[in-house]
Amino acid sequence: xxxxxxxxxxxxxxxxxxxxxxxxxxxxxxxxxxxxxxxxxxxxxxxxxxxxxxxxxxxxxxxxxxxxxxxxxxxxxxxxxxxxxxxxxxxxxxxxxxxxxxxxxxxxxxxxxxxxxxxxxxxxxxxxxxxxx
Amino acid sequence: xxxxxxxxxxxxxxxxxxxxxxxxxxxxxxxxxxxxxxxxxxxxxxxxxxxxxxxxxxxxxxxxxxxxxxxxxxxxxxxxxxxxxxxxxxxxxxxxxxxxxxxxxxxxxxxxxxxxxxxxxxxxxxxxxxxxxxxxxxxxxxxxxxxxxxxxxxxxxxxxxxxxxxxxxxxxxxxxxxxxxxxxxxxxxxxxxxxxxxxxxxxxxxxxxxxxxxxxxxxxxxxxxxxxxxxxxxxxxxxxxxxxxxxxxxxxxxxxxxxxxxxxxxxxxxxxxxxxxxxxxxxxxxxxxxxxxxxxxxxxxxxxxxxxxxxxxxxxxxxxxxxxxxxxxxxxxxxxxxxxxxxxxxxxxxxxxxxxxxxxxxxxxxxxxxxxxxxxxxxxxxxxxxxxxxxxxxxxxxxxxxxxxxxxxxxxxxxxxxxxxxxxxxx
Ligand SMILES: Cc1ncc(COP(=O)(O)O)c(C=O)c1O
Numbered sequence: 001x002x003x004x005x006x007x008x009x010x011x012x013x014x015x016x017x018x019x020x021x022x023x024x025x026x027x028x029x030x031x032x033x034x035x036x037x038x039x040x041x042x043x044x045x046x047x048x049x050x051x052x053x054x055x056x057x058x059x060x061x062x063x064x065x066x067x068x069x070x071x072x073x074x075x076x077x078x079x080x081x082x083x084x085x086x087x088x089x090x091x092x093x094x095x096x097x098x099x100x101x102x103x104x105x106x107x108x109x110x111x112x113x114x115x116x117x118x119x120x121x122x123x124x125x126x127x128x129x130x131x132x133x
Numbered sequence: 134x135x136x137x138x139x140x141x142x143x144x145x146x147x148x149x150x151x152x153x154x155x156x157x158x159x160x161x162x163x164x165x166x167x168x169x170x171x172x173x174x175x176x177x178x179x180x181x182x183x184x185x186x187x188x189x190x191x192x193x194x195x196x197x198x199x200x201x202x203x204x205x206x207x208x209x210x211x212x213x214x215x216x217x218x219x220x221x222x223x224x225x226x227x228x229x230x231x232x233x234x235x236x237x238x239x240x241x242x243x244x245x246x247x248x249x250x251x252x253x254x255x256x257x258x259x260x261x262x263x264x265x266x267x268x269x270x271x272x273x274x275x276x277x278x279x280x281x282x283x284x285x286x287x288x289x290x291x292x293x294x295x296x297x298x299x300x301x302x303x304x305x306x307x308x309x310x311x312x313x314x315x316x317x318x319x320x321x322x323x324x325x326x327x328x329x330x331x332x333x334x335x336x337x338x339x340x341x342x343x344x345x346x347x348x349x350x351x352x353x354x355x356x357x358x359x360x361x362x363x364x365x366x367x368x369x370x371x372x373x374x375x376x377x378x379x380x381x382x383x384x385x386x387x388x389x390x391x392x393x394x395x396x397x398x399x400x401x402x403x404x405x406x407x408x409x410x411x412x413x414x415x416x417x418x419x420x421x422x423x424x425x426x427x428x429x430x431x432x433x434x435x436x437x438x439x440x441x442x443x444x445x446x447x448x449x450x451x452x453x454x455x456x457x458x459x460x461x462x463x464x465x466x467x468x469x470x471x472x473x474x475x476x477x478x479x480x481x482x483x484x485x486x487x488x489x490x491x492x493x494x495x496x497x498x499x500x501x502x503x504x505x506x507x508x509x510x511x512x513x514x515x516x517x518x519x520x521x522x523x524x525x526x527x528x529x530x531x532x533x534x535x536x537x538x539x540x541x542x543x544x545x546x547x548x549x550x551x552x553x554x555x556x557x558x559x560x
Contacts, residue, residue, distance in 0.1 A: 038514070040529055103505075
């Protein structure tokens with residue numbers, strides 16, 4: 001296996017096979033769902049928010065390994081964090097979490113979770129990294 | 134000769150060609166690359182031979198001028214080259230006259246031309262259009278738009294669908310019932326499915342449609358590039374195809390239609406060249422085919438398409454079809470032997486050079502991403518046929534497709550890549 005294969009297995013597949021924070025919340029303060037029409041990936045995120053913090057977050061949905069793994073990583077990252085800190089997460093942060101090189105098409109898969117988070121919690125519906133476009 | 138497409142399977146071809154020699158004429162396949170390219174996405178767009186690139190280059194570098202206007206020498210040369218391309222395309226598909234060949238941007242525009250110029254001037258409230266469940270979005274959305282527009286103003290028209298079987302073939306047993314009430318004015322079907330490769334029995338569909346008083350549009354985007362086609366033998370009234378899938382450039386497509394239908398149709402777009410006489414109060418339309426070619430056309434692209442048609446003619450479309458078929462026969466058992474691979478589509482005898490599949494437990498986008506690491510280019514997704522995927526119960530698929538330059542090594546690379554994908558995913 002190549003180095004890319006190894007990285008893919010270690011980073012992506014671990015989260016894809018054993019997703020953290022997968023599921024739904026009983027009484028969420030906020031629910032948001034988004035999709036990538038290009039490939040049909042779909043992610044829903046449920047949030048419990050109090051004292052300016054993301055107390056709990058769960059994701060559900062379906063799609064390729066990259067969209068689902070990045071959702072798992074993102075949820076793990078943001079749970080318990082203050083809203084203003086979470087708001088600063090950028091596309092670079094997500095790519096760093098994924099840790100493998102991706103072409104522009106798969107980038108959308110990787111960013112779907114962050115897009116869902118930003119649209120749901122902050123009302124920012126653009127693709128992360130394309131806010132000014 | 135291959136029999137009329139849509140009827141019996143092909144006998145052994147009279148002519149064959151060496152795909153390796155063909156590859157030497159395609160710069161993208163010939164030039165050394167950092168990573169080898171195993172191009173298996175010809176159903177999305179084909180690669181282009183030198184002859185096409187050179188023809189376009191020659192136009193720009195020797196006689197670039199607008200057509201049908203200038204009286205000077207290079208304008209006449211450009212006009213002659215453009216109209217000569219039309220004659221070649223007409224001969225290639227067996228049109229009754231070059232006047233029946235309308236240049237468009239692509240298949241999509243050709244189908245929209247029919248939807249706007251013919252359907253909107255011909256249909257009446259209460260009429261129906263028959264489509265199929267395996268259409269590309271370009272033969273669905275124009276009719277959705279028409280139906281929505283008409284329904285909104287109270288002149289409802291109905292869309293009906295020929296269903297598909299689980300094997301991905303049209304279930305023609307329902308066609309008589311769909312046509313029975315005499316309200317169907319158009320039957321619009323894809324000749325070869327871009328997802329499944331299914332070759333549909335369009336001759337039989339056209340026969341039944343005509344008997345019921347309907348016109349017939351055939352989306353030949355995937356058939357004109359791969360099978361010998363004689364439009365008049367298909368029994369259709371309209372045939373749409375697109376240059377970039379048949380070794381030609383992007384930006385040029387064709388609508389063929391029977392002359393008397395085109396004569397009776399109003400124009401599609403208004404502008405320069407499509408008129409004979411313009412007064413401030415109104416205009417008189419130009420004659421065929423220019424009535425439908427408003428504004429400056431993609432001249433270089435039309436010339437490129439003419440060269441593509443010459444190239445395909447020299448190979449022989451019967452030989453192109455036989456080559457695709459041979460590769461498909463090579464690919465199907467090798468793919469089927471990979472654990473977890475599920476092939477979609479009909480038996481070999483009823484399919485063109487397209488193989489769609491899924492790999493258990495791995496999303497098609499992930500399949501395509503891992504394959505791409507080895508230079509294997511396949512398409513992943515719904516291939517602009519979401520209703521078809523929904524019907525077959527798979528959200529998306531991966532697809533390999535061939536053309537005259539494809540070789541068994543491309544298939545071998547795909548098979549190796551799929552084993553590697555299974556390994557990466559630990560399945
Ligand atoms: C069956 C079919 N119809 C229509 C089209 C649309 O072709 P174009 O995008 O060139 O208009 C395609 C190509 O993707 C196709 O495969």
